[in-house]
Amino acid sequence: MEKSSGAAAGGSMPPPPQMHMDEFPFEGKKPVKNPFVPIGALVTAGVLTAGLVSFRYGNSRLGQKLMRARVVAQGATVALMIGSAYYYGDQIKLFKKGSSP
Numbered sequence: 699m700e701k702s703s704g705a706a707a708g709g710s711m712p713p714p715p716q717m718h719m720d721e722f723p724f725e726g727k728k729p730v731k732n733p734f735v736p737i738g739a740l741v742t743a744g745v746l747t748a749g750l751v752s753f754r755y756g757n758s759r760l761g762q763k764l765m766r767a768r769v770v771a772q773g774a775t776v777a778l779m780i781g782s783a784y785y786y787g788d789q790i791k792l793f794k795k796g797s798s799p
Contacts, residue, residue, distance in 0.1 A: 732782040738775030745771055
């Protein structure tokens with residue numbers, strides 16, 4: 699007897715295989731490290747914290763300036779992420795072209 703699970707074709711899909719911590723889907727690939735991205739994230743978090751503290755103490759003018767600075771720092775961090783992905787993406791393509799027989 700079959701169980702009716704409400705599937706469209708009358709059958710059910712098998713459960714997905716469980717991944718263990720040992721299995722990494724990108725095994726063998728070297729992760730790209732850009733030190734500017736974590737630095738930018740820390741600067742953004744620091745400016746955000748300073749802005750919130752200044753709002754808390756009633757200095758709304760300084761808080762607004764710090765919030766604007768946070769937006770600039772956040773935008774710079776995102777630009778660094780995109781730029782490094784583009785740069786290292788091209789490097790990977792060149793590496794693959796040169797290594798193929």
